[in-house]
Amino acid sequence: MASNDVVILGAGGAGLMCGIEAGRRGRSVIVVDHSEKVGGKILISGGGRCNFTNLSVAPKNYVSENEHFCKSAFARFTPQDFIQRVESHKIPYHEKTLGQLFCDDSAKRIVEMLKEDCQSAGVQIRTGCKVKGVKKHHGVFQVDTEAEVLEAESLVVATGGLSLPKLGATGIGYEIAKQFGLKLVERAPALDGFVLGPQDADLAQLAGVAVDCEVSCRGSLFREALLFTHRGLSGPVALQASLHWRPGSMIEINLSPDQHLFEWFREKKAQGSRMQVKNILSDLIPARVAEWLCSKYFESTEPLISVSEKELKKFCDRLHSWKLQPQGTVGYSKAEVTRGGVDTVELSSKTMESKKVPGLYFIGEVVDVTGWLGGYNFQWAWSSGWCAGQVV
Numbered sequence: 001m002a003s004n005d006v007v008i009l010g011a012g013g014a015g016l017m018c019g020i021e022a023g024r025r026g027r028s029v030i031v032v033d034h035s036e037k038v039g040g041k042i043l044i045s046g047g048g049r050c051n052f053t054n055l056s057v058a059p060k061n062y063v064s065e066n067e068h069f070c071k072s073a074f075a076r077f078t079p080q081d082f083i084q085r086v087e088s089h090k091i092p093y094h095e096k097t098l099g100q101l102f103c104d105d106s107a108k109r110i111v112e113m114l115k116e117d118c119q120s121a122g123v124q125i126r127t128g129c130k131v132k133g134v135k136k137h138h139g140v141f142q143v144d145t146e147a148e149v150l151e152a153e154s155l156v157v158a159t160g161g162l163s164l165p166k167l168g169a170t171g172i173g174y175e176i177a178k179q180f181g182l183k184l185v186e187r188a189p190a191l192d193g194f195v196l197g198p199q200d201a202d203l204a205q206l207a208g209v210a211v212d213c214e215v216s217c218r219g220s221l222f223r224e225a226l227l228f229t230h231r232g233l234s235g236p237v238a239l240q241a242s243l244h245w246r247p248g249s250m251i252e253i254n255l256s257p258d259q260h261l262f263e264w265f266r267e268k269k270a271q272g273s274r275m276q277v278k279n280i281l282s283d284l285i286p287a288r289v290a291e292w293l294c295s296k297y298f299e300s301t302e303p304l305i306s307v308s309e310k311e312l313k314k315f316c317d318r319l320h321s322w323k324l325q326p327q328g329t330v331g332y333s334k335a336e337v338t339r340g341g342v343d344t345v346e347l348s349s350k351t352m353e354s355k356k357v358p359g360l361y362f363i364g365e366v367v368d369v370t371g372w373l374g375g376y377n378f379q380w381a382w383s384s385g386w387c388a389g390q391v392v
């Protein structure tokens with residue numbers, strides 16, 4: 001039986017950050033992961049360039065049963081703190097859009113940085129090591145792995161969510177929470193886009209076309225690209241909306257966020273335009289989408305000058321507020337994150353320690369704090385990992 005101060009389950013962003021901080025405090029730390037590679041999700045993130053943080057991180061960028069829970073961690077370890085580390089490792093980066101910071105060359109640089117920091121803090125990392133179970137005996141945690149039993153005063157669960165099982169995602173973090181009597185918030189795949197039902201099957205004709213638009217879902221509004229797929233909707237704006245979606249909810253799409261369509265058509269009409277509506281509309285939105293919308297919602301093939309204002313207004317209103325009812329989201333095979341997880345009422349917002357089970361910590365995606373697309377999920381992994389690392 002090997003004894004350490006701290007055992008961390010999961011060598012993703014949260015687990016490694018926690019290990020570095022605890023190691024720097026002189027604690028003996030072992031990080032265990034069943035995957036062969038550490039930071040598997042970091043490596044594939046951001047299209048291989050890792051969107052490692054966002055310049056403005058606020059509770060409104062997260063979905064959680066308790067929107068205030070994340071505040072303390074973000075105040076203690078900020079995006080600037082992580083950026084300083086990236087700079088001190090001379091990793092070149094750039095702001096892509098909306099405050100999103102990406103590596104210039106490769107996400108590998110972030111994993112190398114974390115591994116180097118672990119090494120200099122004396123943290124042991126054991127990969128290819130499956131965790132079979134955990135128990136607490138006389139105040140000491142025992143982690144039963146395929147190789148050996150590890151003992152520690154502090155056990156940190158950083159096993160992430162259920163998304164991308166082929167990369168090693170498992171539900172063990174949730175099982176451990178349940179085993180120790182901690183409540184869970186219902187989990188669902190998120191940041192995965194939508195599958196549409198049979199009523200919208202004809203939208204598959206638009207597969208591959210992207211449109212810049214606004215999408216709102218249950219009070220949250222996003223503006224980015226929407227991509228039509230064979231099965232539904234993808235692209236950043238659909239991914240964002242899928243985080244807020246619940247079964248049965250509608251999504252509302254504004255296909256012309258910058259131009260008031262009715263006024264715009266009226267002006268063209270006043271100028272005596274003899275073009276068909278679909279052809280005029282294709283000046284604003286991709287022609288295939290304009291044609292599809294007209295074939296579906298605007299029967300008249302008359303030139304604009306002959307179209308009644310009532311008919312035109314009805315069509316324009318629909319395009320500003322096009323409602324669809326997705327059948328579901330795409331699922332864990334494509335989801336960037338898992339929404340829900342260990343209920344934050346169970347944890348200290350300062351340390352991430354369980355209130356019921358001293359010495360047991362949950363950090364990163366396994367906790368019910370789920371960020372928007374845009375670097376927010378990694379910042380949560382860094383900040384929550386850092387907080388636990390100060391005390392484990």
Ligand SMILES: Cc1cc2nc3c(=O)[nH]c(=O)nc-3n(C[C@H](O)[C@H](O)[C@H](O)COP(=O)(O)OP(=O)(O)OC[C@H]3O[C@@H](n4cnc5c(N)ncnc54)[C@H](O)[C@@H]3O)c2cc1C
Nearest residue numbers: 010012013014034045046051159160168364365375377378
């Ligand atoms: C395709 C994709 C792209 C993404 N891009 C971005 C991005 O650009 N920016 C951003 O902010 N977020 C991004 N995310 C989300 C981000 O990757 C996660 O939120 C973040 O990695 C969570 O970190 P974590 O340490 O909590 O969990 P993870 O990174 O999931 O780490 C958990 C670790 O636990 C290990 N583990 C699981 N079960 C066991 C077990 N039974 N025994 C031992 N080990 C186990 C896993 O192998 C894994 O290494 C992306 C996600 C995906 C899937």
